[in-house]
Amino acid sequence: MSLRERVLKTVSELGLPRLTVILFLIxxxxxxxxxxxxxxxxxxxxIGRFAMNAMLTLSMVPAIQCGIGPNFGLPVxxxxxxLGLVISMEFGLTGFTGLFAAAxxxxxxxxxxxxxxxxxxxxxxxxxxxxxxxxxxxxxxGMCMFWLLMPFRNPRLIWTLGGEGLRVxxxxxxxFSNVLxxxxxxxxxxxxxxxxxxxxxxxxxILYRIFEYTRLGTAMDLAGQNEQFARAAGINVERMRVTGxxxxxxxxxxxxxxxxxxxxxxxxxxxxxxxxxxxxAAILIGGATPRAAGISNAIVGTFLFQTLLAITVPVxxxxxxxxxxxxxxxxxxxxxVLYALTRGHxxxxxxx
Numbered sequence: 001m002s003l004r005e006r007v008l009k010t011v012s013e014l015g016l017p018r019l020t021v022i023l024f025l026i027x028x029x030x031x032x033x034x035x036x037x038x039x040x041x042x043x044x045x046x047i048g049r050f051a052m053n054a055m056l057t058l059s060m061v062p063a064i065q066c067g068i069g070p071n072f073g074l075p076v077x078x079x080x081x082x083l084g085l086v087i088s089m090e091f092g093l094t095g096f097t098g099l100f101a102a103a104x105x106x107x108x109x110x111x112x113x114x115x116x117x118x119x120x121x122x123x124x125x126x127x128x129x130x131x132x133x134x135x136x137x138x139x140x141x142g143m144c145m146f147w148l149l150m151p152f153r154n155p156r157l158i159w160t161l162g163g164e165g166l167r168v169x170x171x172x173x174x175x176f177s178n179v180l181x182x183x184x185x186x187x188x189x190x191x192x193x194x195x196x197x198x199x200x201x202x203x204x205x206i207l208y209r210i211f212e213y214t215r216l217g218t219a220m221d222l223a224g225q226n227e228q229f230a231r232a233a234g235i236n237v238e239r240m241r242v243t244g245x246x247x248x249x250x251x252x253x254x255x256x257x258x259x260x261x262x263x264x265x266x267x268x269x270x271x272x273x274x275x276x277x278x279x280x281a282a283i284l285i286g287g288a289t290p291r292a293a294g295i296s297n298a299i300v301g302t303f304l305f306q307t308l309l310a311i312t313v314p315v316x317x318x319x320x321x322x323x324x325x326x327x328x329x330x331x332x333x334x335x336x337v338l339y340a341l342t343r344g345h346x347x348x349x350x351x352x
């Protein structure tokens with residue numbers, strides 16, 4: 001095989017969108033090294049952001065496989081995870097115990113919310129992405145009132161003045177901040193590899209990969225790929241859609257728990273409003289389509305998307321010399337979301 005044929009084959013396998021992002025990232029790393037930015041620090045930030053966000057992107061896989069497309073209603077699952085977090089914190093649970101309790105509560109609530117959400121989506125077939133977006137917005141807005149009215153009494157959670165209502169931002173430093181990140185963490189100067197968090201994400205990915213080979217997993221994937229054939233095979237398509245939606249929502253709940261413990265804070269009220277868009281963009285950049293997705297799409301897409309966000313700001317600041325980090329972050333993140341959505345046919349071969 002000639003060099004030209006190998007290059008064309010590589011481009012075909014990666015897909016133009018992914019190849020463009022990879023080349024752009026390599027260029028940024030080179031520019032950062034030339035400008036004196038610590039490459040180890042860039043890698044550490046990239047891996048940290050990947051581990052924080054990977055579970056939220058993985059939650060898109062069952063949604064796409066069951067036939068509802070990218071789950072723009074991800075804030076429904078995020079709200080379930082936030083409820084699990086604040087309930088665990090209300091009882092003063094700390095360390096791995098507090099994190100485990102928050103994760104279990106979030107997953108259970110996410111599954112319940114997901115079943116209800118799935119039944120709603122069955123009534124609006126063909127409009128799932130639009131309806132899901134507005135459902136997410138509505139749930140986040142409605143919960144803004146709920147956060148104020150919830151009868152929590154832990155002084156580290158509620159407003160100091162008045163003694164009622166949860167704060168907008170709650171620190172996890174006294175509870176379970178970075179417990180997974182620090183578990184078996186590998187450190188070398190400024191570089192840090194969050195081993196515990198990465199292992200947790202990989203464990204969930206492997207479990208879901210095993211689920212794909214089960215009878216239920218195969219039926220759910222078939223229902224999303226070809227509804228008419230699935231019905232002919234005796235599969236209850238509506239039930240499979242509800243199952244996939246519930247799994248996606250539960251994984252989204254777990255995702256925000258892992259994200260919060262790594263970030264060190266719980267953010268309530270309108271914070272979850274736009275969190276579905278980066279997850280959708282990441283899995284599409286990873287090579288998924290609105291009708292087909294796999295674990296590898298989520299992993300690769302999250303790494304590319306989050307690495308781009310992690311290194312663009314410090315490299316650009318070193319070139320420009322001014323502090324315009326927030327402007328750069330908004331331009332890059334929203335630009336990547338737009339790019340991914342307009343390339344919704346996928347960036348290459350889909351795989352699991």
